[in-house]
Amino acid sequence: MNILFNGLSLGAIYALIALGYTMVYGIAKMLNFAHGDVIMVGAYALLVTLNLQGHIALGVVVSVVVCTVAGIVIEKLAYKPLRGASPLAVLITAIGVSYLLQSVSQLIFGAAPQPITIGNFGTVNLFGAEISTSTILTLVVGSVIMACLTVFIKKTRTGRAMVAVSEDRGAALLMGINVNRIIMITFAIGSALAACASVFYLMQIPSLEPTLGSMPGIKAFTAAVIGGIGSIPGAMLGGVLLGVIEKVCLSIPALSPYTTAVEFGLLIVILLVRPIGLLGKKRREKV
Amino acid sequence: MALLEVKDLQVYYGVICALKGISFEVNQGEIVSLIGANGAGKTTTMQSIAGLIPIKGGVVNYDGQPINKVPGHKLVKMGMSQVPEGRRVFQELTVYENLVMGAYTQKDKKKIKEDIDEICTRFPRLGERKKQIAGTLSGGEQQMLAMGRAMMSHPKLLMLDEPSMGLSPLLVDEVFNIIKDYHKSGTTILLVEQNAKKALAVSDRAYVLETGSIAASGKASDLMNDESIKKAYLGE
Numbered sequence: 001m002n003i004l005f006n007g008l009s010l011g012a013i014y015a016l017i018a019l020g021y022t023m024v025y026g027i028a029k030m031l032n033f034a035h036g037d038v039i040m041v042g043a044y045a046l047l048v049t050l051n052l053q054g055h056i057a058l059g060v061v062v063s064v065v066v067c068t069v070a071g072i073v074i075e076k077l078a079y080k081p082l083r084g085a086s087p088l089a090v091l092i093t094a095i096g097v098s099y100l101l102q103s104v105s106q107l108i109f110g111a112a113p114q115p116i117t118i119g120n121f122g123t124v125n126l127f128g129a130e131i132s133t134s135t136i137l138t139l140v141v142g143s144v145i146m147a148c149l150t151v152f153i154k155k156t157r158t159g160r161a162m163v164a165v166s167e168d169r170g171a172a173l174l175m176g177i178n179v180n181r182i183i184m185i186t187f188a189i190g191s192a193l194a195a196c197a198s199v200f201y202l203m204q205i206p207s208l209e210p211t212l213g214s215m216p217g218i219k220a221f222t223a224a225v226i227g228g229i230g231s232i233p234g235a236m237l238g239g240v241l242l243g244v245i246e247k248v249c250l251s252i253p254a255l256s257p258y259t260t261a262v263e264f265g266l267l268i269v270i271l272l273v274r275p276i277g278l279l280g281k282k283r284r285e286k287v
Numbered sequence: 288m289a290l291l292e293v294k295d296l297q298v299y300y301g302v303i304c305a306l307k308g309i310s311f312e313v314n315q316g317e318i319v320s321l322i323g324a325n326g327a328g329k330t331t332t333m334q335s336i337a338g339l340i341p342i343k344g345g346v347v348n349y350d351g352q353p354i355n356k357v358p359g360h361k362l363v364k365m366g367m368s369q370v371p372e373g374r375r376v377f378q379e380l381t382v383y384e385n386l387v388m389g390a391y392t393q394k395d396k397k398k399i400k401e402d403i404d405e406i407c408t409r410f411p412r413l414g415e416r417k418k419q420i421a422g423t424l425s426g427g428e429q430q431m432l433a434m435g436r437a438m439m440s441h442p443k444l445l446m447l448d449e450p451s452m453g454l455s456p457l458l459v460d461e462v463f464n465i466i467k468d469y470h471k472s473g474t475t476i477l478l479v480e481q482n483a484k485k486a487l488a489v490s491d492r493a494y495v496l497e498t499g500s501i502a503a504s505g506k507a508s509d510l511m512n513d514e515s516i517k518k519a520y521l522g523e
Contacts, residue, residue, distance in 0.1 A: 171377065176391045
């Protein structure tokens with residue numbers, strides 16, 4: 001029971017990060033490999049606020065704001081000038097941005113891991129199992145955020161414009177949609193989600209260093225690909241699936257050293273069996 | 288008065304020159320067509336006017352002001368609307384949602400609903416299929432949807448790129464009837480067509496594009512009787 005809940009909450013974290021990958025891929029048609037490092041930026045923003053005696057709630061807000069701004073600035077300075085450039089150039093730029101963020105934070109905060117305490121929320125008894133409140137919190141808040149995102153995409157004018165841009169940028173432009181603005185909003189939302197993920201992540205692993213974002217970033221990217229990159233429900237499904245698998249593997253002594261291998265093995269199997277991912281859509285041939 | 292005035296328009300794909308400086312104009316209230324064979328530069332012309340591909344040289348004036356530097360998405364608000372080549376309806380959205388996308392620049396929700404009803408009267412088949420996913424429509428229905436979607440922004444200038452492509456003769460007639468009909472409601476129309484015969488039949492004036500330059504122009508009725516045009520484009 002405990003394992004399941006831990007897995008689901010880790011899955012929610014992966015899903016929140018994976019959404020950033022998948023939305024940016026769907027709409028801007030690029031892999032933002034710096035996305036994982038935005039989590040790290042959010043984590044340090046939280047740490048600084050807490051060190052300045054700020055309340056945890058304030059820390060979360062600061063983290064979200066800092067990440068959103070960072071996302072917009074990164075898009076504007078690094079990716080926007082490359083619109084229309086070859087995908088390889090954009091990809092290499094993204095890797096460059098990733099290293100830049102890591103190096104800058106290492107200059108500011110040093111390379112040594114720093115502890116962070118987000119308070120102990122205790123545990124609750126649920127279905128006869130002791131489950132930590134932070135796990136429940138991650139699960140509930142994560143689900144609410146994802147539900148809000150789904151409604152936003154389906155029901156609002158901006159959300160529909162995002163769908164249109166992801167499907168056909170040119171046709172979206174002909175509708176009068178400001179494509180650049182939609183891409184900017186996508187980066188902003190993705191980064192804000194990464195900030196939320198960073199808070200939940202620190203609740204589980206209360207230590208941070210400049211390379212903090214790499215592993216969850218790569219795991220979430222894997223989740224996005226498993227779910228079908230470009231697909232929003234796919235990212236959610238992939239994230240939750242990966243989180244549960246990770247926790248289940250870790251709980252089986254014989255399997256636990258191979259947890260990461262199992263996760264990436266799953267990715268390979270999915271790519272072999274269903275290259276578009278679980279919920280990915282086949283690209284229709286243009287007539 | 289010229290609603291759209293194109294002067295010495297040049298467009299390049301890399302080093303390849305697609306438009307070698309073409310000039311034409313569309314006056315208020317006219318139907319003007321650009322005809323020509325595959326690769327003549329018709330779609331390039333349309334896309335560069337709409338801001339989908341960059342203009343290398345020349346001037347495009349719309350409604351009295353230059354629009355070379357105006358971002359494409361702003362042109363819709365200025366009353367320019369385009370039905371792109373290959374329809375390009377949003378495959379994953381429903382018919383209704385596609386029409387709503389067409390009204391992206393419109394703010395009044397009640398008016399949008401009324402407009403959708405009006406489009407569904409103009410295209411009864413869209414009305415029957417409002418909830419259907421656009422990707423599952425037939426080619427003809429998708430063409431109707433693309434046209435309906437472009438009409439949702441109440442354009443002053445409607446530009447249609449190959450609306451008859453890939454359609455059965457019966458549907459081609461239907462499409463041209465709709466264009467004629469819509470023109471009567473007061474919209475200026477720029478039409479790009481490979482089906483020169485049909486295009487000339489509905490147009491006031493026409494320009495013939497040949498490998499990036501204008502080879503001939505004039506009244507549609509004159510071009511229809513021009514011997515060389517007949518041979519090259521009308522198959523007579």
